Amino acid sequence: MELDTVMTANPATCRADTPLRQVATMMLENDCGMIPVVDERGAPMGVVTDRDIAVRAVAAGKDTTRCSAGDYMTTPVRSVSMDTSLADVCAAMESAQVRRMPVVDGDGRLCGVVAQADIALSGNRERTAEVVREVSKPC
Numbered sequence: 497m498e499l500d501t502v503m504t505a506n507p508a509t510c511r512a513d514t515p516l517r518q519v520a521t522m523m524l525e526n527d528c529g530m531i532p533v534v535d536e537r538g539a540p541m542g543v544v545t546d547r548d549i550a551v552r553a554v555a556a557g558k559d560t561t562r563c564s565a566g567d568y569m570t571t572p573v574r575s576v577s578m579d580t581s582l583a584d585v586c587a588a589m590e591s592a593q594v595r596r597m598p599v600v601d602g603d604g605r606l607c608g609v610v611a612q613a614d615i616a617l618s619g620n621r622e623r624t625a626e627v628v629r630e631v632s633k634p635c
Contacts, residue, residue, distance in 0.1 A: 499582055502618050503599050503608035509534045512541065512566030516553060519544050519565050530596045530609065533569045538605035540598045542569030575600045578607060582618070585610050 508526045510519050512533055519531050523546055533542040548568045553560050575598040576585050589597050589612070599608035 499576075499578060499580060499585060499599060499610065500608070502582060502614045503610045504528075504614065505608045507532060507606070507609045509538075509606060510544070510565045511535075512564060512569065514565045516544070516549060516560050516563040516565060516568060520546075520549055520560075528609075528611075530611075531565070532573070532598050532606050532609065533565050534606055537603075540573045540575055540600065540606045542566070542571040542573050543596070543598065544569045545596075573598060575606075576610075578602070582610075582615075586615060 508522045509532050529546040532540045574592050596611045601607045
């Protein structure tokens with residue numbers, strides 16, 4: 497199965513200076529739990545997850561009206577290239593213990609995101625179970 501048939505192409509993105517509240521709104525509007533942070537070339541430089549917002553900003557008592565994506569993005573960002581096999585994407589997600597993996601094109605620009613849900617929808621139950629199990633292992 498080709499990566500481009502599984503991933504979400506052209507995902508919503510933000511810049512490091514995007515207000516954190518706007519990032520949360522983007523998650524709501526796009527029904528997703530991660531927004532990649534890209535530089536001026538469109539290359540991923542970090543990601544903001546719903547957990548970053550909930551735990552690192554809101555629960556920590558930060559004034560989210562004054563925060564930006566750059567303040568709470570997770571770095572360094574791990575990504576895979578468009579020509580990576582789905583099996584290797586799963587292995588990368590398991591190794592990094594991440595539920596979502598940015599996909600970059602040959603020039604290093606973001607072109608998609610693969611999530612655990614995408615793998616589950618691909619129909620391979622064994623692969624899905626393995627990814628969920630390995631990503632969820634306590635550190």
